[in-house]
Amino acid sequence: xxxxDWITQELDSLRQAGLYNRIRTISSPQGAWLVVDGKRVxxxxxxxxxxxxxxxxxxxxxxxxxxxxxxxxxxxRSIAGTMSLHVELEKRLAAFKGVEAAITFQSGFTANLAxxxxxxxxxxxIYSDRLNHASIIDGCRLSGAKIIAYDHNDxxxxxxxxxxxxxxxxxxxxxxxxxxxxxxxxxxxxxxYEVAKKYDILLMVDDAHGEGVLGKGGRxxxxxxxxxxxxxxEVGTMSKAFGxxxxxxxxxxxxxxxxxxxxxxxxxSSAVTVPDAAACLAAIDILEDSTQLVDKLxxxxxxxxxxxxxxxxxxxxxxxxxxPVMLGEAPLAQEFSRELFETGVFAMALGFPTVPxxxxxxxxxxxxxxxxxxxxxxxxxxxxxxxxxxxx
Ligand SMILES: *Cc1c(COP(=O)(O)O)cnc(C)c1O
Numbered sequence: 001x002x003x004x005d006w007i008t009q010e011l012d013s014l015r016q017a018g019l020y021n022r023i024r025t026i027s028s029p030q031g032a033w034l035v036v037d038g039k040r041v042x043x044x045x046x047x048x049x050x051x052x053x054x055x056x057x058x059x060x061x062x063x064x065x066x067x068x069x070x071x072x073x074x075x076x077r078s079i080a081g082t083m084s085l086h087v088e089l090e091k092r093l094a095a096f097k098g099v100e101a102a103i104t105f106q107s108g109f110t111a112n113l114a115x116x117x118x119x120x121x122x123x124x125x126i127y128s129d130r131l132n133h134a135s136i137i138d139g140c141r142l143s144g145a146k147i148i149a150y151d152h153n154d155x156x157x158x159x160x161x162x163x164x165x166x167x168x169x170x171x172x173x174x175x176x177x178x179x180x181x182x183x184x185x186x187x188x189x190x191x192x193y194e195v196a197k198k199y200d201i202l203l204m205v206d207d208a209h210g211e212g213v214l215g216k217g218g219r220x221x222x223x224x225x226x227x228x229x230x231x232x233x234e235v236g237t238m239s240k241a242f243g244x245x246x247x248x249x250x251x252x253x254x255x256x257x258x259x260x261x262x263x264x265x266x267x268x269s270s271a272v273t274v275p276d277a278a279a280c281l282a283a284i285d286i287l288e289d290s291t292q293l294v295d296k297l298x299x300x301x302x303x304x305x306x307x308x309x310x311x312x313x314x315x316x317x318x319x320x321x322x323x324p325v326m327l328g329e330a331p332l333a334q335e336f337s338r339e340l341f342e343t344g345v346f347a348m349a350l351g352f353p354t355v356p357x358x359x360x361x362x363x364x365x366x367x368x369x370x371x372x373x374x375x376x377x378x379x380x381x382x383x384x385x386x387x388x389x390x391x392x
Contacts, residue, residue, distance in 0.1 A: 018330060018351070029054035030243070032369040036346050042378055044340075044347035044364045049213050049321060050286075050293040051369030052243030058282040065278030073271045078260070085277040092284050093248050097219060097236075098228055101256035103249050104280075105265055106272055108208045108237030109135040111247030113142055114263030115233060116175065119202060119255075120145040123170040127161055127201075129153065129187070132177050136206055140175070152180075155191035162199050172199070178207035178221035179214065182355050182363070184318030186214070189225050197230075204233035211248075212241025212283075213320060217291040238276075242283040246272045296368040297321055300375060304366050307379050312392035316361070323364040324350075325382070327391060333360035339385040345378055 014020040028035035030053035034043045052058055065085065073083055086104060094102040105111040116139030120126055124145040128136065131152045140147045148165060151157035158174065166172060174196050176187045189205060196203040207220045215223030218241060222231050233255060238246040249259055260266060271277070286293070301321035308315050314326040327333045330351030337349035340362070351360040364378070386392040 018334065019353075024346075032367065032371065032374050034346060036341075039341075039344070041341065041344050041346040042374055042381075043367070043369075044345060044378060046365060046367070047209070047240035048243055048367055048369065049241040049297055049365075050218070050243065051367055052212075052241065052283050052286065052293075055243065055283075055286065057286060058243065058279045061282035062275035062279040065274050069274045069278075071273050071275065073273065075270060076266075076268060077271050078267050082271070083274065083277070085274060085281070086271050089277050089280055089284075090248075092281060094250060096284050096288065097234060097250040098223065099234070099250040099252070101251070101253040103256050103259050103263070103266065104271065104277075105247035105249070105263070106269055107245065108206070108235065108239060108247040109138075110265035110269065111235045111237070111249050112136050112139040112206060114139075114259060114265045115204065115235060115249050116140055116173065117143040117264065118259055118262040119143075119204075119233075120171060120173050125165060125169040125172045127158055127172065127174045129176040131180055131182070132175065133181070133206060133208070136175055136177070145173070153185060153188055155188055155195050158192065159195045159198070162195065162201070166199060166201075172201040173204060174201050175204045175206070177209075178205045179209035179320050179322070181209050181322060182350065182361075183316055183324055184209075184320040184322030186210075186221065186224075186319050189221055189227060189231065193227055193230050202232045203230075204235065205231055206235040208235070208237040208240055209320065209322065211236035211238075212287060213294070213297065218287050218294045238280045238283065242280055244279040244283060245276045246280055293368045297366065300368060300370050300372075301366040303372070304364070304375050304379070307375075308382065311379065311383050311386065313382065313386065321366040323366060325362040325364060327360055327362065328358060330360040332389065332391075333362055336362055336385055336389060336391070339388065340381055343381040343384060345381040347378075 024036050026034050030048045090102045112135040120143045122144040126140050126145045126147050130149045148161050150161045210221040212218035214221050234250045236248045238244045305315050316324040316326050333349035340347050347362045
């Protein structure tokens, strides 16, 4: 027996259960088409909503910044000083979001860990949507606060949970995803805000899939619902629609100042690199300049979803460019994904535990980078495979 035998056994059981993660290798830039494991395929997988991951202006800004400022920030910002680019990025993000202040992190994941653990502790309570993202769940656990889950997208359930438990705690936080990435549905933020206001509780939304997608020119879920000044904390990521890397927390200046003092991933981990920060700034330039890419994203998504429905597919409850194609059991979803890949379409199957048992699906990620010919090619592949496997 060796100390790692248990790991080998666990890995084997993952393989047997069909839950082992096989990671494909991409040898091309991100875009509408990819070279995946040596094969050229249509990309229906990535979060590159606006096609910015390989945008020439963004790549040029990153290169220019390296010539001027090098690459690494070389230390934690609070210890060795922060680079002007990071300060500028935070100012530009705050202006873009229409909030008082913003702070950036290495990723959306660390932004959630930092924020939740800085705002609540062991005497406090968090009301968390049952389907919140893993990074929210981890942030909640890290905080040591009591975690009370409310039913997904159900402000009534939230209200009932608060009413039944709030009195026993010092402080409280309500936290929800803005867009839920498995189904593409949107949190009913106006109603959640009413509950937060009724009990005077801090409200936090993680808008990772709404940043650059929802609202005017991609300003996010708060803008989408016209809730400016009402949601206390907006977490976002620059790794999805922005096409780069990095997390952001936007809100009032007191909360942001607190995160600069108490957000542990800010205090104990270095910031994103110089070209990352410069690339994020260039992404904001593009978004502020025109709504063209965001408009294209939505018209592409509208077209694709309507055509999929006409073909007879069930695209679930999506209200966003995330398009789940509901198939039922995981083996069918996996086979569907394999067949699609054979016909030149890269779209991932998602099964338990990522989604509930019996709700396995292919998740199609539509992008502004897709041309209408690309979308038609994808629809043709879905039709072919759907008929072959008896789904439609
Ligand atoms: C993707 C995602 C994150 C993580 O963002 P990264 O910047 O990739 O770390 C956090 N929250 C939600 C809801 C996400 O979808």
